Amino acid sequence: MKAHKKELTMLAVLVALFAITTLLNPTFLGADNLSNNVRHIALISLFALGEAIVIITGGIDLSVGSIICISAVTTSYLTMYLGVGIYLAAALALGVSLAIGVLQGLVIAWLGVQPFVVTLGSMLLLRGAAEVLTGGTDIGFQGKFPSFRFLGEGTGLGLPMPFWFALVAVVLTAFLMHRTLFGRYCYAIGSNAEAARLSGVAVQWVRLAAFVLSAFLCGISGLLYVAYLPTATPSLGNAYELHAVAAAVLGGCSLQGGRGSVFGVVIGAGILQITFNAVNLVGKSLWQNVVAGAVILTAVIVDRFLEKR
Amino acid sequence: MLALSGVHKAFGAVKALSGVDMRVSPGEIVGIVGGNGAGKSTLMKVAAGIHRPDRGSVKIAGHTPRHPAEAIRLGVSLVRQELTQATHLDVSANILLGHEPHRFGRIDRGESRRRAIAALDRVGGGIDVSTRLGELSPGQRQRVEIARALSLDAKVLLLDEPTATLAEPDARRLFELLAQLRTQGLGIVYISHRLGEVLEITDRIVCMRDGECVAELVTANATREELVSFLAGSAQSDAPELPAPSEEVLLSVRGSVNFDLRAGEILGLAGLVGAGRTGVLSCLFGARKSDLRVRLRGVEVPLRTPRDALRAGIMLVPEERASQALFLDQSVERNIALPSLCRFVFESEPEIARPFTRRFGIRQGALAGTLSGGNQQKVVLSKWLALKPAVLLLDEPTRGLDAKARRDVYDVIREQASAGTGVIVSSSEAEELSSLCHRALVLSRGAVSGSLASGAINDANILRLAT
Numbered sequence: 162m163k164a165h166k167k168e169l170t171m172l173a174v175l176v177a178l179f180a181i182t183t184l185l186n187p188t189f190l191g192a193d194n195l196s197n198n199v200r201h202i203a204l205i206s207l208f209a210l211g212e213a214i215v216i217i218t219g220g221i222d223l224s225v226g227s228i229i230c231i232s233a234v235t236t237s238y239l240t241m242y243l244g245v246g247i248y249l250a251a252a253l254a255l256g257v258s259l260a261i262g263v264l265q266g267l268v269i270a271w272l273g274v275q276p277f278v279v280t281l282g283s284m285l286l287l288r289g290a291a292e293v294l295t296g297g298t299d300i301g302f303q304g305k306f307p308s309f310r311f312l313g314e315g316t317g318l319g320l321p322m323p324f325w326f327a328l329v330a331v332v333l334t335a336f337l338m339h340r341t342l343f344g345r346y347c348y349a350i351g352s353n354a355e356a357a358r359l360s361g362v363a364v365q366w367v368r369l370a371a372f373v374l375s376a377f378l379c380g381i382s383g384l385l386y387v388a389y390l391p392t393a394t395p396s397l398g399n400a401y402e403l404h405a406v407a408a409a410v411l412g413g414c415s416l417q418g419g420r421g422s423v424f425g426v427v428i429g430a431g432i433l434q435i436t437f438n439a440v441n442l443v444g445k446s447l448w449q450n451v452v453a454g455a456v457i458l459t460a461v462i463v464d465r466f467l468e469k470r
Numbered sequence: 471m472l473a474l475s476g477v478h479k480a481f482g483a484v485k486a487l488s489g490v491d492m493r494v495s496p497g498e499i500v501g502i503v504g505g506n507g508a509g510k511s512t513l514m515k516v517a518a519g520i521h522r523p524d525r526g527s528v529k530i531a532g533h534t535p536r537h538p539a540e541a542i543r544l545g546v547s548l549v550r551q552e553l554t555q556a557t558h559l560d561v562s563a564n565i566l567l568g569h570e571p572h573r574f575g576r577i578d579r580g581e582s583r584r585r586a587i588a589a590l591d592r593v594g595g596g597i598d599v600s601t602r603l604g605e606l607s608p609g610q611r612q613r614v615e616i617a618r619a620l621s622l623d624a625k626v627l628l629l630d631e632p633t634a635t636l637a638e639p640d641a642r643r644l645f646e647l648l649a650q651l652r653t654q655g656l657g658i659v660y661i662s663h664r665l666g667e668v669l670e671i672t673d674r675i676v677c678m679r680d681g682e683c684v685a686e687l688v689t690a691n692a693t694r695e696e697l698v699s700f701l702a703g704s705a706q707s708d709a710p711e712l713p714a715p716s717e718e719v720l721l722s723v724r725g726s727v728n729f730d731l732r733a734g735e736i737l738g739l740a741g742l743v744g745a746g747r748t749g750v751l752s753c754l755f756g757a758r759k760s761d762l763r764v765r766l767r768g769v770e771v772p773l774r775t776p777r778d779a780l781r782a783g784i785m786l787v788p789e790e791r792a793s794q795a796l797f798l799d800q801s802v803e804r805n806i807a808l809p810s811l812c813r814f815v816f817e818s819e820p821e822i823a824r825p826f827t828r829r830f831g832i833r834q835g836a837l838a839g840t841l842s843g844g845n846q847q848k849v850v851l852s853k854w855l856a857l858k859p860a861v862l863l864l865d866e867p868t869r870g871l872d873a874k875a876r877r878d879v880y881d882v883i884r885e886q887a888s889a890g891t892g893v894i895v896s897s898s899e900a901e902e903l904s905s906l907c908h909r910a911l912v913l914s915r916g917a918v919s920g921s922l923a924s925g926a927i928n929d930a931n932i933l934r935l936a937t
Binding site: 330342345348349353355356357358359360361362363419420 | 777778786799809853
């Protein structure tokens with residue numbers, strides 16, 4: 162399978178990381194630690210999937226972290242300050258996320274403003290809105306809503322609940338991207354938008370849908386984060402858009418568009434999370450970003466060499 | 471001056487060149503002709519130091535260039551095609567890009583201007599050095615490129631399909647310029663599919679096929695038939711008689727251009743570059759907004775987007791294959807099947823594509839970007855044939871194609887017309903239109919300025935109506 166060579170390379174990197182981390186600190190294999198890793202890989206995968214869809218269409222979404230934050234903050238604000246029921250609040254938070262996605266998509270697809278600029282603007286705007294809304298402080302659930310918190314903290318069949326959400330999202334997204342017209346059109350637009358338009362693809366609608374899907378998955382992630390933590394802070398999701406881009410690129414997406422797979426994004430999320438965990442386990446948590454950056458660079462450089470050969 | 475001997479070059483499993491020899495002396499124009507995939511462009515890139523040969527040697531004045539910058543310094547310049555120019559920068563910046571006169575990194579603007587003007591004078595002048603390159607015509611842009619090469623002290627110019635995007639008067643001007651540069655002692659390598667041009671302006675002709683030189687002729691003794699036989703490796707068949715179109719009006723167009731297209735008719739669009747041929751086709755395909763009122767079999771068709779046109783069965787093979795019609799990093803099957811997909815879940819791409827890949831002998835599963843120009847065009851055609859077009863619009867359908875691929879494209883067009891499809895072909899080659907079309911419309915400034923019957927389509931008549 163030549164098409165999946167990149168993903169297989171990255172899978173090998175993931176396995177190697179797994180082995181190295183185990184050697185460095187055997188507690189890596191402890192049940193709690195593994196379960197924690199699964200939870201975080203699931204959460205990263207969730208929002209990185211949306212980023213990957215956008216990247217495959219040739220765009221980029223920098224608003225990921227801020228939408229996650231807005232979704233979480235909206236939920237706790239509505240419940241704790243306005244007394245709205247938790248599930249209604251969660252639904253409203255999802256609605257807000259979707260609306261943000263629709264607005265971004267409209268500006269990008271119909272007005273033709275570059276995705277980088279539009280999502281950079283909303284990244285700042287939404288982060289700021291979260292700070293204003295919370296007054297700069299945390300809004301915790303204070304022990305309320307156990308059934309909602311279960312979705313973030315709890316386990317089902319021995320696996321963290323976010324894993325099951327991510328599994329559903331991965332399966333649906335894989336189906337969408339690899340088995341439907343919409344998916345084909347995403348790849349076509351990323352590969353050559355003008356040729357896609359002249360082949361009868363409704364380019365603007367597909368672009369819009371990509372940003373809406375990304376915002377929706379961020380909204381879900383935000384809910385799971387607030388359920389897990391269980392508190393919403395205005396700094397929640399800081400730099401997650403970059404984690405999402407990193408996971409997508411590690412997983413074989415090209416920032417030029419037209420390339421990448423859902424399977425690869427999950428591997429990318431795995432590489433990212435295990436790197437973070439490894440650095441913590443060695444007791445050098447300040448080095449987390451240094452090592453993560455180095456792993457990303459090494460992985461893509463190695464891949465480049467393999468590709469050239 | 472430039473000598474290549476025994477050059478071999480392979481890309482992966484594909485042998486692009488196998489043992490090619492070529493010499494260029496000062497003051498001569500060497501023509502290179504050959505089909506797509508014959509290795510002409512690769513040969514030029516090897517000569518310009520862009521590709522290193524696997525075996526064999528490249529010598530420029532006795533030295534072997536290791537990279538493009540060194541080849542340029544030694545005096546060999548590849549005249550780039552317009553796509554690689556910096557269209558946002560002005561003319562002088564383009565001429566001097568990479569060798570700007572400067573002091574400690576600060577560009578000397580007065581000196582830049584002087585050098586740019588001097589270089590432009592050598593190619594005939596008439597271009598303001600402070601114009602943005604994107605505002606110039608293709609012919610002017612090409613002269614800027616040649617001026618750039620001259621300002622780099624080129625001794626040998628390599629031109630790859632220089633007239634592909636030029637209208638007749640611009641091409642004439644280029645030929646005069648090349649003849650003039652020859653008398654100044656430059657060596658010139660001229661690649662073209664247009665055999666007439668090669669016979670007209672070169673001193674020597676090298677024929678290539680499948681990465682080898684199959685013949686080398688002195689132009690004065692060569693004939694067109696001879697060249698064609700070397701290139702195709704077989705004799706050319708005569709064009710078959712076209713059946714007359716039916717009486718039924720298939721497509722009627724009213725507005726800034728007015729004409730009727732009959733079922734089974736092949737209608738040519740002639741005119742100079744910029745006359746609006748591409749514009750008319752884009753409007754008929756809904757890719758560009760227009761005031762045209764279009765009726766298909768008497769029913770008004772709204773044409774706001776290409777989707778509207780496709781729904782009605784109107785399909786366009788656009789001018790620029792790579793940028794407008796193909797997904798170069800996707801497989802042939804995906805390229806062909808994309809507009810035909812309608813099922814929610816599909817395993818059907820190979821099935822949709824197979825009749826066409828089989829018919830045209832295109833390797834299954836290949837990425838579109840790895841195909842020759844001819845096969846790429848067949849992929850674009852297949853994409854629409856799979857949808858059974860009612861009206862097929864073709865914009866310069868054989869640009870950059872070799873003789874064999876051209877014949878295949880003509881066969882497809884004739885076959886479609888015989889089956890009752892209406893076909894509109896835009897071309898800058900009168901010969902192509904006269905051999906292919908029932909009649910041709912001549913466009914001038916976006917409007918129809920005349921109509922020519924098949925027998926009357928020639929350069930003189932087109933020029934008379936177009937100006």
